[in-house]
Amino acid sequence: MSSSLFSPIQLGPYALSHRVVMAPLTRMRAQRPGNVPHHLNAEYYAQRASNGGLLIAEASQVSPFGQGVPASPGIHSPEQISGWKLVTDAVHKKGGRIFLQLWHVGRVSHSSLQPNGTLPVAPSAIPAEGNAWTANFDFVSYETPRELRTDEIADIIESFARGARNALAAGFDGVELHGANGYLLEQFLQSRSNQRTDAYGGSIENRSRLLLEVTQAATNVFGAHRVGVRLSPYGRAYGSGEADPLPLYRHVIRELGKQGLAYLHLIEPRSSGAGRADVDHQDVPASAAGLFRPEWPGVLIAAGNFTADTAMDAVESGVADAIAFGRSFIANPDLPERIRSGIALNPYDRATFYGGEAKGYTDYPSFNQQAA
Numbered sequence: 001m002s003s004s005l006f007s008p009i010q011l012g013p014y015a016l017s018h019r020v021v022m023a024p025l026t027r028m029r030a031q032r033p034g035n036v037p038h039h040l041n042a043e044y045y046a047q048r049a050s051n052g053g054l055l056i057a058e059a060s061q062v063s064p065f066g067q068g069v070p071a072s073p074g075i076h077s078p079e080q081i082s083g084w085k086l087v088t089d090a091v092h093k094k095g096g097r098i099f100l101q102l103w104h105v106g107r108v109s110h111s112s113l114q115p116n117g118t119l120p121v122a123p124s125a126i127p128a129e130g131n132a133w134t135a136n137f138d139f140v141s142y143e144t145p146r147e148l149r150t151d152e153i154a155d156i157i158e159s160f161a162r163g164a165r166n167a168l169a170a171g172f173d174g175v176e177l178h179g180a181n182g183y184l185l186e187q188f189l190q191s192r193s194n195q196r197t198d199a200y201g202g203s204i205e206n207r208s209r210l211l212l213e214v215t216q217a218a219t220n221v222f223g224a225h226r227v228g229v230r231l232s233p234y235g236r237a238y239g240s241g242e243a244d245p246l247p248l249y250r251h252v253i254r255e256l257g258k259q260g261l262a263y264l265h266l267i268e269p270r271s272s273g274a275g276r277a278d279v280d281h282q283d284v285p286a287s288a289a290g291l292f293r294p295e296w297p298g299v300l301i302a303a304g305n306f307t308a309d310t311a312m313d314a315v316e317s318g319v320a321d322a323i324a325f326g327r328s329f330i331a332n333p334d335l336p337e338r339i340r341s342g343i344a345l346n347p348y349d350r351a352t353f354y355g356g357e358a359k360g361y362t363d364y365p366s367f368n369q370q371a372a
């Protein structure tokens with residue numbers, strides 16, 4: 001019998017009651033100074049939690065050097081651990097599960113966000129494309145990053161390991177490594193951004209090394225069955241994009257497949273850039289989930305421009321095991337229930353995606369509130 005979006009699924013040690021997952025969503029509403037999660041964030045995640053449902057909390061920098069936008073939460077200080085505890089407690093109270101996405105942005109940053117105003121770091125001294133947020137919420141061109149020395153890479157891996165330890169202390173059920181959307185781990189994967197000549201550059205094996213070592217470091221903390229990895233093989237964020245993604249991503253996914261992870265999370269090619277604009281690319285390969293499914297032995301989550309209908313089809317046809325929703329989950333705190341009951345979705349307001357307070361964050365109504 002085929003599965004449906006509302007049939008239960010086992011994800012690592014967790015028995016989920018449905019397959020409508022909240023995608024990681026940067027909202028730039030941590031408390032400053034310190035980039036600390038607080039009560040407003042706990043309220044937002046609790047609104048979106050459901051009994052047996054999975055939320056993937058927003059990308060959170062594993063070190064001050066890994067920050068790329070103002071007011072993104074971190075997972076490197078004691079205050080941040082306490083702040084995240086408010087969030088995980090609130091979600092668990094509703095019977096939900098919550099993973100944290102661990103983030104290092106690499107070159108997708110600006111010196112105003114870096115400790116002591118230093119340049120952002122990257123595999124090679126090649127700037128990202130597009131506009132950088134500054135610490136004051138302005139936009140400027142990306143700077144040319146500083147190439148990481150080989151002897152600094154162990155620190156990067158350790159910062160992810162510490163992020164995982166802190167996430168465990170904060171009560172998260174697991175972590176997702178951000179290997180997508182043009183950030184540091186993807187910068188290492190792709191030859192456009194990685195022109196290193198050491199053990200972390202050159203061949204596909206070498207370019208994959210950092211992601212695999214970081215994943216191993218996270219599994220050492222949580223156990224492999226509580227660690228997921230997110231990839232965007234056809235993404236184009238910030239000047240990313242591998243000329244021929246197939247051999248690279250086949251290798252990465254096969255190697256990750258040997259680690260026994262909780263899940264692989266793939267972003268569909270059509271949705272590259274959804275964080276900054278509403279795009280639906282047509283000139284792209286068909287489903288990444290469909291393409292790479294044969295390489296992946298475990299749970300596969302797909303994301304990117306899914307509707308209720310296409311999500312149901314994807315799970316019923318076996319292309320994916322679960323579907324992560326981004327923008328619809330921003331605007332619909334009760335998204336799983338709405339999809340299950342065929343209730344129309346609230347439209348989202350892009351103007352309030354990033355920064356600010358409750359408006360556009362915790363004030364989207366549930367269907368029950370609308371009906372009352």
Ligand SMILES: Cc1cc2nc3c(=O)[nH]c(=O)nc-3n(C[C@H](O)[C@H](O)[C@H](O)COP(=O)(O)O)c2cc1C
Binds near residue numbers: 059325
């Ligand atoms: C406001 C916003 C913030 C996002 N932040 C993140 C993030 O922190 N980490 C990440 O991997 N993807 C992020 N994304 C991408 C989403 O997780 C998702 O892949 C994308 O929105 C496509 O899904 P959708 O069509 O259901 O919105 C973001 C997207 C949006 C719109």
